[in-house]
Amino acid sequence: MNAYWQCLRGIVLREWLRFVLQRTRFLSALVRPLLWLVVFAAGFRAALGISVIEPYDTYIPYEVYIIPGLACMILLFNGMQGSLAMVYDREMGSMRVLLTSPLPRTFLLCSKLLATALISLLQVYGFLAIAWVYGVQPPAMGLLLALPALLLVALMLSALGLLLSNGIRQLENFAGVMNFVIFPLFFLSSALYPLWKMRDASQWLYWLCAVNPFTHAVELVRFALYERLAGLALAICLGLTVLFTLLAVLTFNPQHAALRKPG
Amino acid sequence: MNALTVQDLSFAYGPCQALCEVGFSLAPGRFAALLGPNGAGKSTLIALLTRLYHLQRGEIHVGGHSLRDAPRAALKQLGVVFQQSTLDLELSVEQNLRYHAALHGLSRRHTDLRVEAELARQGLSERRREKVRALNGGHRRRVEIARALLHEPRLLLLDEASVGLDPASRLGLNQHVRQLCREHDLSVLWTTHLLDEVHADDALMILHQGRLVASGQVDALVQEHDGDLGRLFAGLTRPTATGAPA
Structure with missing residues (x-):
């Protein structure tokens, strides 16, 4: 058991070291949602009034509404960036070091997912701290209760990232992930606007948003931040995390990961 | 017990046969050179030995542990240096x-x-x-x-580890690994396509177009082929019209 613990510790520590060494990665992870919060939200505040909806008890400014969506945006980009790192590791050969460990590959991959998720959480709380200073202040207990919700969402999106990376043969193909995964997941969700607004605009867009897993991720975090439990969102996120992880492990082909050119 | 035993190993990338019925063994504390021109199947063999590729046919035992049935025990016995650096810069x-x-x-x-x-x-x-x-x-x-x-580990695999090094570093690395082998009873499988990295008392395997075309101690093999390793290697790895080993 100690061997497993040491291995998990080592993988998390490596992610942490890489994260610390790549300060620009941390900054860019913060700049993106902060731009949305400070610039985009300021512009939209006037245009988009938010009525009283769950889990909020009163009318809220738009900045308050988009905080959970932006927190999940960090997790989404990091999950996909994790998959980019997997493809990069594969091309640079460092994936081979991981795979020649005597511990089971399922454990190694799950450890990698957990490591990515934990690093993402640091960035989310960095963002929430700045948002707090900016004036968006969810209840302190909500910030604590959101931790397991954020961890679950981070794991779900990291598993999705790993699943996608299994299908990507080359680093250059990763741009497609941006266009076909990140943007649709983000914009067709409740991250930026409540679903009832979307229903007013278009019924079929509303349904797309309603079935989007990212919507449920955002709602799980939104409710947790305000000390409420979104049962359906929790069940969906749990189920999808297990499903994505299983599929990612099953479709992981060390042959793709190890050597791209037969010698 | 052998540090490494490879039996009847075959591997194909789809219709392209990369290894065909390769078999050899490596005694403890022995330095073995695996020679082969580019594309001979050396990297495929290393990928199979390190379990990066799934075994299709044949068996590999590392320190007596089957890579197929007891991968954890087998990989514990194995240290590997890949051709391409895998360090985090x-x-x-x-x-x-x-x-x-x-x-x-x-x-x-x-x-x-x-x-x-x-x-x-x-x-x-x-x-x-x-x-x-x-x-x-x-x-x-x-x-x-x-x-x-x-x-x-009891077995160290080095896949063309000297590629990209200047001549002095290449020689230094080769001597260093030999010293490790002598002093620590470590078995070494050194894959290369450079003949000057092979010594007379090494065990030698020559791989060509996925087949093991020679196996034995270098000086004995050389004696059989006009006393010259270069001629031996060139003769055994000459390209043929059919694609089969010469």
């Missing part, structure tokens, strides 16, 4: 070693001892805190060897 020498130790489940105390010992053995103790990016090619290879030996 942004991390320090010591951080790279500690990461590897963790992947092998070594305890913190054991890791401290092993990192200390391997850094000293490779003459890298003074450079432990330097980023790998700051090291030259020869030193990077030494870090990779230190890393491969951290978990005290």
